[in-house]
Amino acid sequence: MSLKDYERTGTITVDEIKMPSEEHLKRGVAIIECVQEIPCNPCVDACPFGAISMEKLNATPKIDYDKCKGCGKCVSVCPGLAIFVVRIRGENGFVTLPYEMLPIPEKGEVVDVLNREGKVIGEGEITNVRVENRTGVITVRVDKNLIMEVRNICPKR
C-alpha cells in the first residue's frame, strides 16, 4: 500500500477537502479535516441539524453542506480538533477554530494567522470568543482568499 502524503507530513492540502459552494460559504459551513478511519464519532451526535453522518464508528465523517448551518457546535466537541467553520461576507472571510492554548485572545485583538504547517500567513481580527468544555472556539476575520488556509492563530502578546 502506498503512503499518502499526509501520513508523512501531518498536513493535508485543500485538494483533499470537499469544497463547499459559494452559496454554502456565504452561509458558513463546517470543514471537517478528519481523513482517516479512526474509532470516533462525537461529531455526529454533536450536530443539531444532522449534517454529519458516518456509516460505522470507524468510518470517516461525511458532511452535508446543504444541511450544515455553520453553527459551530461540533468544533469544541471533536477530540481531534479537526473541525473548522468558514464563512465569507463581502470581502471578509471568517474562520472559527478550536484553540486550547494560553493566552485566550480577546474580541477585537489583532493576531497572526497560521496555516496547517504553523507558518504565519497574515493577520486577522478576533471577532468572537467562546470557551466550551475548556476548549476555546475562536472566530477570526481574515482575507476571504485565506479561509481554506488559516487553521491556527498566534496572539502577538
Added chain:
Amino acid sequence: MRIEEHPILSFERGRKVHFYFNGKKLYGYENESIAAALVANGITQLSKSLKYNRPRGFFCGIGKCASCRMRVNGVPNVRICIENVREGLEVETQEPLAELPSREFDDKGIDTLECDVLVIGGGPAGLCASLEAAKSDADVIVVDENFKLGGQLLKQTHKFFGSKHEMAGKRGIDIAKELEKEIIENNRIRVFLKSSVFGYYESDHGHLFGMAQRLDDMSEKVYKVKCKSAVIASGASENFLVFPNNDLPGVYGAGGVQTLVNVYGVLPGKKVLMVGSGNVGLIVSYQLLQAGMEVKAVVEALPKIGGYFVHAAKLRRFGVPIYVSHTVKEVYGEDKVEGATIVEIDKNWREIPGTEKRIDCDVVCLAVGLSPSVRVVSLTGADIRYIPEAGGYVAIHDDCMETTKRGIFVAGDLSGIEEASIAMLEGKLAGLYSAKRAGKDVNEDKADEYRKRLEELRAGPFGERGRIAKEKIRRLWKECH
C-alpha cells in the same frame, strides 16, 4: 518550575508543606509526589546506576522503573514518584545498593481481609471492573500502589475518542473523577491506596494474595487478602530505547513527563525532543505545548507517522516539525541533557551519513511503546506468552478475560496494550465474570453488548494490532484447553 496557568487544568496542590532533602529544607505541596516536588525544586538527579555510578533521573513517574528510589524517613528503596509529600519527611539519596532500614518498626502483625473479588490496579480497567462486580452484588476490594486512584487517566487532559458509550468527547481527567466518585459512593467497594500486591499463595478456598500498605510513618502493614476471584489490571510500563547517553537525567518516558506536567503541574525543562510519533508521542507533545514548553521536533523511525492524523495535524499547526524515517543518534550533556543529535535512516534502518541534525533541547521524551506489567499475574501461575502485537508478555485469556488459572482475570493494558476506552470495556467484562466466578448471578446480556462495542472499537485500520493480538491469544487459549 511549577505551572501557574494552564488552559485546561487547575492544579489542586493542597497545603504547602516542608520536607528535607539530604538535610536541606525544601517545600512542596501535600498532593504532590516527592519526585515531582524535587523536580520542582530543580533536582533532577535522583539516583545512581548500580555499576558505573552514572547519574539517573526519574523515568516513568508511575512506580514502574525504580530509577527514583530513595531513603525516606530511614526506609530505603522507596519509589518516590508514588509517595506523597508530607510535613517533615526526610528524603535522602541512597547508595545504589541500599542499606537496611536505619530504624526499627513495631511488629504490626498480619491481618486478613476477605472479599468476593479482589481488583489489583485502580486505572480505568480496574475501576470499571470494581464497579461492574459490585453492581452484580460482589464485595470488592480494589488496591493501587499509587496515592491516587485513576491510573493513567489522571494525566489525560485530552478529550477521548470512541463513541458516547465510552464517554467520547470527555477528557480522561474528568472520566477519572466520575469513576472515583462512583467507587467511593458504592458501599460494596473498599479502596486501599499506597498498597502493593506482592505475592500469591495457594489456598483451599479460592485465592490468597499478599499485600503491603505503606503507612504515613513509612512503616508497612501487611495483609493476607482472601478472595473468590481476582481481576488483575496492573497496566503497563514504558519501553526504553538504546542510544548513547540514554540514561542521562533529562531522558524521560513520555508518560513520565506527562504525569509530571499534567498531574503535578511541574515542568522538567523548557525544550523537548519527542522520540516516537504514535498517539502517545503526538498527544504528549501537544500537551507539553499547552503547558508552555517548546517542542523542538518529533522523530519517527518508520516512514510514516504512527498515530492519528488529527493528532499530528494539531502539532503541525503550531509549527512543530515531524521527521519520519529519523531516529535519535545520541544525547549529550554533562550531568543532564544539553542537546541531542537526530539522523535520517534508510529502509533497512541504517543511518544515512551526513543527515545528522543537532536539536537544542533539555528534555528527551521516549514514546516508543509500552509493555504489559505481568509480574503479579505471573505469580498466580496463569499461562504467560510473548505476543509482539500485544506489546510483550501477556496472560492468555478467553473472551470473558479469564486466564488459564480459574478465577484469575486480566483487563486493560495488562491483557495487551491498547487504549483507555478498550481498557474500560475489558474491565467491565472482567468485573462481570469475576462476580460470576464468585457465585453471583450476573446479567450476561451485558457481556454481549460489551463485546460488540470492543469489536467496533477495534474494527478500523488502527485497531489491527489489537485484533491480531486478541486472535492469537484466543487461539492459544483454545490450545491450552
